Amino acid sequence: MNSFSSYRSGIWSAALGLSALQCAHANMLWDKLESEHQHNLEGQRESFDDIRDPYRVPPKVKIVLEGPNAWETFDYSWRRNIPVTVFWVGEDASQNNPVHNHASSWDPNWVRNFGGVDDPNRRNGYFPAGFVPRQNPFYIALPYNDVARGGGRHKPEASRVIRWFWRAAKAPGQSVCHNRWIAIHFGKKVCYAQWKDCGPFYTDDYNYVFLGKSPKPNRNGNAGLDISPAVRDFLGVKSGQQVSWKFVEVDQVREGPWSDWLLPQS
Structure with a gap:
């Protein structure tokens, strides 16, 4: 188990009082959700056209913008x-x-x-x-x-x-x-x-x-x-x-x- 997983297990245990086995299952679920999320983003990247710069340099990457506030509620103006x-x-x-x-x-x-x-x-x-x-x-x-x-x-x-x-x-x-x-x-x-x-x-x-x-x-x-x-x-x-x-x-x-x-x- 890497240091992040150990840290995460400690969080699960401290917050929820879980056993070592339950922590392991929680970590597996976390990892699976993260994997599915990354797979979904990759699918979005592949579905859109290449983003090219104005100088016609060949595209190096396809991106989907997802910052820390990707799901925020915007405050729109009247x-x-x-x-x-x-x-x-x-x-x-x-x-x-x-x-x-x-x-x-x-x-x-x-x-x-x-x-x-x-x-x-x-x-x-x-x-x-x-x-x-x-x-x-x-x-x-x-x-x-x-x-x-x-x-x-x-x-x-x-x-x-x-x-x-x-x-x-x-x-x-x-x-x-x-x-x-x-x-x-x-x-x-x-x-x-x-x-x-x-x-x-x-x-x-x-x-x-x-x-x-x-x-x-x-x-x-x-x-x-x-x-x-x-x-x-x-x-x-x-x-x-x-x-x-x-x-x-x-x-x-x-x-x-x-x-x-x-x-x-x-």
Whole structure:
């Protein structure tokens, strides 16, 4: 037994009053868990493209960032005075909505998977009238897609600007933004909703979404956040009005009508 194992055995014995045999079993379990963890990291390294330097030096290593705070809960900042627009699952294309919402940036069968059209004018409380949605009716869109056109890989800046990227990335081209939670503040209320689509208008505005800049100019009053009918009704907000929003972790989402869909994020 090496010095570290002996030290660890002493910790087991002192803390838990274990016998020598029980300490040996505990050490074996510890070693097995560490081996599995390293194997998992190696699998992640192999799944991502080589990281090359700007001078085209051949790559020497593939890395997965895992510091001492790899699983920390981030303290995100509020983005204030952001104009909103209302959008919905199944919305047809129009002058102010140039791309239909029958599909989302991450779900080609969004209407079917949601359960129908989330008609903003025919409501049953926070639900669309006529059916119970299969997905969270509290959803939003932000103008960034972390997956490159055609799928199969992330955009080159994604790992740099998305704070949770290395914690959440599972495979090349699998979004780490889809289903993320945000908090939205308007008046005296705070609503929680999930990131389900990209927009308004843009899918590349990472300077606004992640780096604190203003939204890119657009013909919807420079709107920087699309909100669902359920979010609209909970907050009592109208298109063109300004809200504050920020990213939140799952364990920071407070109980509310969105809670039935409180599932892990990407």
